[in-house]
Amino acid sequence: MPRIVRPTAYGTPDVLAVTETPIQQAAADGVVVEVRAAGVNPIDWKLYSGAFHDVDDDHKDAAGIAASMPSIGLECAGVVTEVGADVTGVRVGDEVVVYPVTAAYADYVTAPATSIIGKPAGLGWAEAGSLILTGTTAVHALHAAGVGEGDTVLVHGGSGGVGLMAVQLAAAQGATVIATAAERNHALLRDLGAFPVAYGPGLADRVRAVAPQGVTAAVDFAGTDEALDVSLELVADPARISSITGGPRRAETGIKRLGYGPGEDAGAELRDAARGDLVERAGSGSLRVIVDSIFPLAEASKAHEIGIAGHAPGKLVLIP
Ligand SMILES: NC(=O)c1ccc[n+]([C@@H]2O[C@H](COP(=O)([O-])OP(=O)(O)OC[C@H]3O[C@@H](n4cnc5c(N)ncnc54)[C@H](OP(=O)(O)O)[C@@H]3O)[C@@H](O)[C@H]2O)c1
Structure with a gap:
């Protein structure tokens, strides 16, 4: 059976x-x-x-x-x-x-x-x-934050399932990618085209050191207060910050909250439409x-x- x-x-x-x-x-x-x-x-x-x-x-x-x-x-x-x-x-x-x-x-x-x-x-x-679940979520988060060529995007949780997808997709779009992760995952993130930084106290300063040109957008897959606060500190326009997880504080900040909870954008059509391209990229080896x-x-x-x-x-x- x-x-x-x-x-x-x-x-x-x-x-x-x-x-x-x-x-x-x-x-x-x-x-x-x-x-x-x-x-x-x-x-x-x-x-x-x-x-x-x-x-x-x-x-x-x-x-x-x-x-x-x-x-x-x-x-x-x-x-x-x-x-x-x-x-x-x-x-x-x-x-x-x-x-x-x-x-x-x-x-x-x-x-x-x-x-x-x-x-x-x-x-x-x-x-x-x-x-697909992580890939479509990453596509949605990058889209919601308006990430494209010429952007410098901060990816919180860059070494997680969603983060590893977002790092590669943002880099492929021509963005400069800064990704937070534990130290042991930094080599992998460098390999995928990102500048890794450790999360934890002092994060904003470490990001500034890596991106003196400034950060234009942020995507949060970590959901910590630190990720929210650092994003708001570094990105001038809160509408260019998207978040797929985290607490209710996010609701008062003007950032884009994505997912299936109350007040969140599920992005169903966008996510559905992204599946074929993700499979094709993974099949060709351009998305790991x-x-x-x-x-x-x-x-x-x-x-x-x-x-x-x-x-x-x-x-x-x-x-x-
Ligand atoms: N709203 C939606 O549509 C949607 C869709 C998919 C997922 N999600 C949610 O998004 C979150 C991430 O999903 P996932 O699949 O990527 O999870 P995951 O694979 O478990 O990744 C977790 C990530 O969080 C990082 N992390 C752990 N502790 C941290 C801290 N204190 N500060 C900053 N980063 C920290 C980890 O980094 P290190 O390993 O380097 O420490 C890792 O990159 C989950 O809560 C999930 O439920 C939401």
Whole structure:
């Protein structure tokens, strides 16, 4: 029987369990994909942390798991095993990147056909399965901050999943990129075309030293007070600062808040439209997907513990 990783309750990664599940059939406008790699993202553990949802344990399903528990795993790559009656241009055996999807920590996923993009032959499974969520978020953040040729952009959290994408995309657009990261990740960021600086006390001065010409835009993937304050100190126009994470203080500052929370811009169309270009760039090697570690499905909780610690340089990936 195919396996799926699900949270059995709200809490910490030890609530994750591998359970068995029947293969679902493709909807008329959808496909079934055998998963070869599923990207791990912070949203996965946030979904079952209890932060977003009220706990409701009243109605348990056959596996003894509350029906209200969220599915996790929002992106993957794999091989099409069934094609819905109304779907054209897709065949069984096609290798595809799948996003958005739910419940991708599994042997098989069902997805609407609009969620799949052909996987370039030269792109590895782990890279293909962990490229799109961070890539589309980076595209949105850079767009919202108006980053383009001639800009000097400060990237907070440059060594994280979203940051590594943004650093490369901003550099490819002709911007000068300054990226914050722990010291051990500076060599990687230099390799990707950024000027790395350490976060922590004195950050604004370190950025000024690297960018005497001034900073014209900032994108925040760290969500700390420091990232917000330094961005506001260095960038003249708050509308040229975008942030995908952080506290409610951001709402009073005039910066662009992106995502799915109240008052945030989800950028759904922009993100959807960016997927094909990201896959093409990754396939051609002009955009590197940095994979930090790969785990079997059964070790999803270990992957989440490392992710929650927040310092993995690159993507964590599950391989069924
Ligand atoms: N709104 C949206 O649409 C959206 C989409 C995707 C992600 N997100 C959110 O954005 C955040 C980043 O996601 P991600 O996938 O890039 O996470 P990630 O891969 O875990 O990266 C975390 C980054 O934060 C840096 N960091 C850790 N502690 C820091 C500190 N004290 N000061 C500054 N930087 C620090 C890390 O740097 P070092 O490793 O070098 O220490 C690393 O670059 C998460 O909160 C995620 O939930 C939001």
